Amino acid sequence: MATVQLRNIMKVYPFVSGEQKKGKKKKTDEPEKKSNLQITDEGVVAVQAFDLDIADKEFIVLVGPSGCGKSTTLRMVAGLEEISGGELYIDGQLMNDKAPKDRDIAMVFQNYALYPHMSVYDNMAFSLKLRKVPKDEIDVKVREAAAILDITQYLERKPKALSGGQRQRVAIGRAIVRNPKVMLMDEPLSNLDAKLRNEMRAEILKLRQRIDTTFMYVTHDQTEAMTLGDRIVIMKDGYIQQIGTPQEVFNHPANLFVAGFIGMPVMNFFDAELKKDGNKYFVEVGGYRVELAPEKEKRLLANNVSSQPITLGVRPEHTDVGDSGVSAKVDVAEMMGSSVHLHVNANGKDVIIIVPTIDMESNYKFGDTVHFSFSGKVAHVFSKETSKNLEY
Amino acid sequence: MKKDPGAAVSAKGGGSKLHNTAVYIRQHWQLYVLFMMPAFLLTIIFRYIPMGGILIAFQEYNPIRGILGSEFVGFEHFQRFLSSPDFMRYLANTLKLSVFGLLWGFPAPILLAFLLNRILSKSTKQKIQLVLYMPNFISVIVLCGIVRILLSPTGMINSLLGTQTNFMTMPEAFRTIYIASGIWQGAGWASIIYTAALSNASTELKEAAMIDGASIIQQIKAVEWPAIKDTVLIQFIMSVGNIMSVGFEKAYALQTDLNLNASEIISTYVYKKGLLDGDYGFSTAVGLFNTVINVVLLISMNALVKRMNEGKGI
Numbered sequence: 001m002a003t004v005q006l007r008n009i010m011k012v013y014p015f016v017s018g019e020q021k022k023g024k025k026k027k028t029d030e031p032e033k034k035s036n037l038q039i040t041d042e043g044v045v046a047v048q049a050f051d052l053d054i055a056d057k058e059f060i061v062l063v064g065p066s067g068c069g070k071s072t073t074l075r076m077v078a079g080l081e082e083i084s085g086g087e088l089y090i091d092g093q094l095m096n097d098k099a100p101k102d103r104d105i106a107m108v109f110q111n112y113a114l115y116p117h118m119s120v121y122d123n124m125a126f127s128l129k130l131r132k133v134p135k136d137e138i139d140v141k142v143r144e145a146a147a148i149l150d151i152t153q154y155l156e157r158k159p160k161a162l163s164g165g166q167r168q169r170v171a172i173g174r175a176i177v178r179n180p181k182v183m184l185m186d187e188p189l190s191n192l193d194a195k196l197r198n199e200m201r202a203e204i205l206k207l208r209q210r211i212d213t214t215f216m217y218v219t220h221d222q223t224e225a226m227t228l229g230d231r232i233v234i235m236k237d238g239y240i241q242q243i244g245t246p247q248e249v250f251n252h253p254a255n256l257f258v259a260g261f262i263g264m265p266v267m268n269f270f271d272a273e274l275k276k277d278g279n280k281y282f283v284e285v286g287g288y289r290v291e292l293a294p295e296k297e298k299r300l301l302a303n304n305v306s307s308q309p310i311t312l313g314v315r316p317e318h319t320d321v322g323d324s325g326v327s328a329k330v331d332v333a334e335m336m337g338s339s340v341h342l343h344v345n346a347n348g349k350d351v352i353i354i355v356p357t358i359d360m361e362s363n364y365k366f367g368d369t370v371h372f373s374f375s376g377k378v379a380h381v382f383s384k385e386t387s388k389n390l391e392y
Numbered sequence: 393m394k395k396d397p398g399a400a401v402s403a404k405g406g407g408s409k410l411h412n413t414a415v416y417i418r419q420h421w422q423l424y425v426l427f428m429m430p431a432f433l434l435t436i437i438f439r440y441i442p443m444g445g446i447l448i449a450f451q452e453y454n455p456i457r458g459i460l461g462s463e464f465v466g467f468e469h470f471q472r473f474l475s476s477p478d479f480m481r482y483l484a485n486t487l488k489l490s491v492f493g494l495l496w497g498f499p500a501p502i503l504l505a506f507l508l509n510r511i512l513s514k515s516t517k518q519k520i521q522l523v524l525y526m527p528n529f530i531s532v533i534v535l536c537g538i539v540r541i542l543l544s545p546t547g548m549i550n551s552l553l554g555t556q557t558n559f560m561t562m563p564e565a566f567r568t569i570y571i572a573s574g575i576w577q578g579a580g581w582a583s584i585i586y587t588a589a590l591s592n593a594s595t596e597l598k599e600a601a602m603i604d605g606a607s608i609i610q611q612i613k614a615v616e617w618p619a620i621k622d623t624v625l626i627q628f629i630m631s632v633g634n635i636m637s638v639g640f641e642k643a644y645a646l647q648t649d650l651n652l653n654a655s656e657i658i659s660t661y662v663y664k665k666g667l668l669d670g671d672y673g674f675s676t677a678v679g680l681f682n683t684v685i686n687v688v689l690l691i692s693m694n695a696l697v698k699r700m701n702e703g704k705g706i
Contacts, residue, residue: 078603107603117618
């Protein structure tokens with residue numbers, strides 16, 4: 001258990017011979033092409049301006065799309081990648097130049113990384129043997145970890161004789177026997193099928209209650225991030241977009257990217273106009289007027305926001321189908337069991353609405369006309385210019 | 393009604409492996425005719441039919457009368473060779489050269505592959521590999537010429553040592569020269585197979601070992617060695633199977649009258665007897681003796697390795 005501080009961390013992959021010229025040429029030939037990686041004279045920037053304080057025993061989840069720099073950040077904490085700039089502290093000690101073995105961390109990998117020629121027992125005992133821990137102590141620790149993870153019956157088996165879920169338990173077991181200060185997990189559930197993933201997610205939550213350590217967990221799956229993390233760090237293009245509790249990032253997304261990334265199905269976005277009338281704010285969207293909630297108005301006022309074109313965001317679960325509101329045609333109705341995801345088209349704009357099946361009078365079909373509306377309480381107001389949430 | 397051979401396989405379920413293979417071959421016979429037949433025919437024509445020539449080992453072979461017309465003498469040539477006063481010397485020289493060659497030469501490419509695998513810069517690795525592979529493309533005779541020049545009394549080695557020793561005339565230096573030059577020429581090229589096998593070693597596993605606290609040697613032991621172990625074993629079995637097949641050209645090219653005591657091996661003896669003295673029957677018998685020992689060694693080593701390695705072998 002330990003605190004972890006990342007101070008202005010940066011990762012630049014230097015060009016290898018010949019690559020720089022190629023990269024530069026491409027840049028000048030296609031200046032308008034946007035890449036998710038920044039290319040500078042030094043090389044390709046994978047992570048930058050990464051500042052994060054992780055409290056003791058906190059469960060932090062780094063989440064973002066592929067190539068956003070989340071795994072690179074985790075690998076820098078592990079010592080598997082050199083830190084190009086900034087400082088990393090574990091328990092107050094500067095770790096930038098320390099070897100992975102001297103950081104007192106353990107890591108669980110996506111592909112389990114189990115030694116194929118060793119039994120489960122030997123895999124779990126390996127790091128302790130290298131540290132010259134007495135045999136009796138190793139035995140106690142391995143059996144304890146195996147009991148926690150319910151893999152005692154597999155201790156003599158080789159990894160190839162185990163299922164994906166069992167292998168991942170062994171990988172976690174190998175990490176916990178060391179009782180590390182920080183437990184790093186790099187997409188540990190990505191190789192499992194959906195059912196097993198759900199089960200293992202619950203297992204990790206239980207495990208967290210049983211072992212006292214700080215967790216850093218990387219995933220691209222927002223459900224995993226929301227269910228596991230005390231706090232979530234949402235990343236894009238090497239930058240942190242928002243840090244907050246699952247509730248905070250869901251209810252108060254800092255920008256358009258976070259709003260679109262967190263939540264399933266994705267948030268609906270509308271081109272709209274924010275109007276200020278004295279101390280009152282309202283939004284005009286497609287000829288309709290949406291009154292904003294007083295607390296939203298208060299925040300906009302505090303930020304001195306003026307009338308301007310905006311992007312209005314409303315989550316599908318906050319959009320209601322009724323007798324009045326915007327008229328739309330049903331394109332697709334996805335039956336999800338407890339709800340139906342309605343994909344509708346309103347004047348050329350695709351909108352998703354979640355309708356609880358309990359509220360449904362009949363099944364929706366292609367071409368049906370529905371009317372939807374939403375309250376100003378749940379609408380998010382994003383600047384057209386900066387994509388930032390104008391409330392924060 | 394057309395019978396579905398695939399159905400036969402699944403219906404049988406527990407049917408013999410041989411039966412299933414036969415069904416599979418029947419199902420895909422075109423594949424076997426197109427791809428396997430040319431190789432099969434070439435093997436028969438160039439590998440099996442010439443085996444008839446071993447009959448010469450049991451004959452007083454006369455090129456004019458041919459194989460069918462020459463006099464049959466049974467095991468006379470074998471007896472003559474085994475009872476010859478030089479037999480033990482030739483056998484010992486051959487075995488020493490190959491066993492020491494195997495002991496020193498076999499681990500060299502493996503070590504080289506481990507070292508190459510540690511080079512992180514791709515371009516540096518490629519350049520080093522190029523330098524290491526190049527000696528393989530020098531012909532044996534040119535290599536022996538280089539060795540003779542380097543080791544001559546006025547050569548570079550003597551200049552460096554400040555001596556004027558003629559190493560090529562020293563029987564005790566022959567094996568070292570033969571083996572060391574062989575390692576220099578072949579280790580780089582032989583490391584390709586291990587380098588390729590090492591590319592299968594999981595990077596994640598190596599990183600996991602680093603986090604576990606493994607040193608470089610422990611990483612090699614826990615991650616890299618298991619990745620190439622099977623390849624090493626197969627290569628080892630093959631090498632043991634060739635233990636008597638010491639190349640004739642190099643030994644002959646490095647041979648001098650004064651180092652004959654160490655450099656006269658079975659293959660140089662076969663060459664001299666067969667081609668220089670025209671004693672074809674005798675030299676074929678010696679060659680056959682060589683091959684039989686190789687086959688016995690190959691089978692024994694394979695059985696031994698299989699017993700020690702969970703049934704894995706050739």
